[in-house]
Each structure stands twice: as structure tokens, then as C-alpha cells.
Amino acid sequence: MRRRPRRVVHAVLPNDVDDPASPSGGNVYDRRLCAGLAALGWSVREHPVRGSWPSPRPADRAALARVLVAVPDGAVVLVDGLIASAVPEVLGSERHRLRLVALVHMPLGTEAERAALAAARAVVTTSRWTRDRLAVPVPVQVASPGVDPAPLASGSPAGDRLLCVAAVTRHKGHDRLVETLATVPDLRWRCLCVGPLDREPGFVAGLPRLDRVRYSGPLVGSRLAAAYADADLLVLPSRGETYGMVVTEALARGIPVLATAVGGVAEALGRAPDGSLPGMLVEPAGLAGALRCWLTDAGLRDQLRRSAQGRRKTLSGWTVTAQRVATVLAGVADPPGAGR
Numbered sequence: 001m002r003r004r005p006r007r008v009v010h011a012v013l014p015n016d017v018d019d020p021a022s023p024s025g026g027n028v029y030d031r032r033l034c035a036g037l038a039a040l041g042w043s044v045r046e047h048p049v050r051g052s053w054p055s056p057r058p059a060d061r062a063a064l065a066r067v068l069v070a071v072p073d074g075a076v077v078l079v080d081g082l083i084a085s086a087v088p089e090v091l092g093s094e095r096h097r098l099r100l101v102a103l104v105h106m107p108l109g110t111e112a113e114r115a116a117l118a119a120a121r122a123v124v125t126t127s128r129w130t131r132d133r134l135a136v137p138v139p140v141q142v143a144s145p146g147v148d149p150a151p152l153a154s155g156s157p158a159g160d161r162l163l164c165v166a167a168v169t170r171h172k173g174h175d176r177l178v179e180t181l182a183t184v185p186d187l188r189w190r191c192l193c194v195g196p197l198d199r200e201p202g203f204v205a206g207l208p209r210l211d212r213v214r215y216s217g218p219l220v221g222s223r224l225a226a227a228y229a230d231a232d233l234l235v236l237p238s239r240g241e242t243y244g245m246v247v248t249e250a251l252a253r254g255i256p257v258l259a260t261a262v263g264g265v266a267e268a269l270g271r272a273p274d275g276s277l278p279g280m281l282v283e284p285a286g287l288a289g290a291l292r293c294w295l296t297d298a299g300l301r302d303q304l305r306r307s308a309q310g311r312r313k314t315l316s317g318w319t320v321t322a323q324r325v326a327t328v329l330a331g332v333a334d335p336p337g338a339g340r
Contacts, residue, residue: 036322
């Protein structure tokens with residue numbers, strides 16, 4: 001009996017996908033997805049492409065074009081949206097020769113993006129929030145990020161160990177975080193900010209310095225896991241999030257979340273089986289009041305911890321994410337009616 005050959009997908013990724021100095025949710029997603037597809041039997045052929053994505057230079061566009069031209073006719077090609085959304089002319093030139101699928105982490109909302117995605121045969125988004133903001137004439141499937149099981153965080157009685165995991169930028173709201181923490185000088189707390197410090201040096205330099213706020217820079221692997229294990233509350237004061245993978249990373253450890261109610265954060269936060277919210281979603285002006293409630297109300301802390309532990313049991317892993325994307329890729333590789 002002849003074994004069916006492995007399906008092949010060509011994955012076009014940003015060149016920094018494995019750079020430990022530039023951790024991002026998109027890079028983690030891409031890496032875990034490629035591993036998940038391989039585990040499902042796909043042959044994943046990666047093509048990291050250098051460039052200042054999503055604002056490529058002419059040389060970046062030319063380099064991408066050379067990569068795609070070298071891919072065999074009829075191949076399935078999964079293109080990270082950071083690249084795909086910026087190059088409608090490159091994708092358009094290959095739309096009839098290749099079976100293109102775009103993986104959109106963050107919608108840009110530009111005409112170039114709409115034209116680029118229209119050249120794909122399907123689009124995958126990492127959240128329902130993102131899907132609802134795309135207006136494209138091709139099928140769109142949601143494949144939310146997975147999360148690995150993790151040990152339950154012990155939690156301190158006072159709940160005073162705060163954690164923020166995000167690149168230190170205005171978009172991620174670290175100015176809001178510092179302003180919020182400055183409103184509770186009378187209470188006991190300490191805050192660890194984990195994330196790159198070199199994205200916006202001027203912004204970082206202008207942040208007020210508080211004695212109880214520590215900036216560690218990027219952490220990965222066991223060091224990042226240790227930061228989560230030591231935390232009582234994840235604080236995410238972002239101005240925008242398409243999903244918020246750090247939210248589910250915290251919930252996987254039973255850690256409640258205090259976040260601004262933006263983008264897809266509510267989708268990531270979800271609800272516990274009993275319908276309760278495993279954290280607090282607030283408008284920016286409500287951050288200070290919510291933090292004070294957390295630090296002063298032991299009953300609230302207990303309630304949110306129970307809810308977070310309940311939500312922890314409902315989280316899906318990366319295998320589910322890979323299966324959803326694999327279904328899209330298989331549909332593109334073998335469209336209904338093909339061969340009839």
C-alpha cells in the first residue's frame with residue numbers, strides 16, 4: 001500500500017521570527033504554528049524574509065518577489081500578514097500561480113492591505129476581533145492563539161506582585177501604567193515590566209521612574225515562566241490589542257488580569273465556566289480605581305482568582321490552533337470539486 005505523500009506548505013515569515021531580543025506575540029504564534037503543522041504531518045518549508053515590515057523598502061519587496069518566484073507552481077504558501085498586507089503588487093503577480101493564504105495578526109485597515117488580501121485564496125486571523133475588521137472577498141477563518149499548560153501560580157495573600165509583559169512603548173500603555181501606580185503610593189505593591197526597551201527609546205527615557213517599578217528587558221523560556229509564577233496580577237494597559245496572548249499566558253497559571261477594554265482583549269480573557277470574568281476590563285480612567293480595589297479587597301482577589309482558575313481549565317492548546325489552520329491550507333490545496 002503506497003503511503004500518501006506529505007502535504008507541503010511554504011511559510012513566508014519575518015526574518016526576526018526567532019530573535020530572542022525581539023519577542024512578540026506574532027513571532028511566537030508563527031513559530032508554534034509551524035511546529036504544530038509539522039506535527040500534523042505537513043512538510044513546512046520556511047522562508048524568512050528580511051525587511052522593515054510592514055513598511056518595506058524597494059529592496060525588501062524585491063527580495064520577497066525572488067522568494068515567491070522560486071516556489072513551485074501550484075504550491076500552498078502561507079504568508080505572515082506583517083509581510084502580506086504591505087505588498088499587494090507582489091502577491092497580485094503570483095495569485096494565479098500560487099495558492100496564497102494570508103495570516104493576519106494585526107489589521108492595518110489600508111487600501112494596500114485590502115488589495116493584498118484579495119490576492120489570497122483564504123485568510124486566517126488570530127482573533128474574531130481582527131476577522132470582523134477585514135472586508136475581503138475571500139474566506140476568513142479564525143485560529144486563536146493556543147497556550148501551554150502551566151503550573152498554578154501560588155499567589156501572595158496581599159496580591160501585591162504586579163506583572164506587565166509587553167514591549168515598553170506608548171501603544172502598550174506603560175505611561176498609563178506608571179500614572180496608575182503613582183496613585184497608590186500608600187499601598188504595598190511592586191511591579192515587574194518584562195519586554196524590550198529599545199522600540200521607542202525616547203518614550204522609555206521620558207517615563208517617570210518609580211522605585212517599586214523594575215524593567216527587566218525581554219525574558220524568554222524559564223526566566224519568563226518564573227516571572228509569571230511570581231505574579232499575583234497581570235496588568236495590561238494597552239491602547240490596542242488584536243488578542244493579547246499574555247492574557248491567556250497569565251490565565252493558564254490562574255493569574256487574574258487587569259486590562260484596558262480594547263480590541264480583542266475581552267476575547268482572550270473570556271469567562272470562567274460559571275460565567276464570571278477572570279479579571280477586570282476597564283476604560284483607561286478606571287485603571288487606578290480597579291488597581292486600588294484589587295490591592296485593598298481580599299474578597300475581590302479571592303473571587304477573581306477562583307474565576308481565573310476556572311477559565312484556566314477551558315483554554316485550548318496550540319494543537320487546536322494548528323488544526324484550524326491546517327483545515328484552511330488543505331481546503332486551498334484541494335478545493336471542493338478539484339479533479340472532477
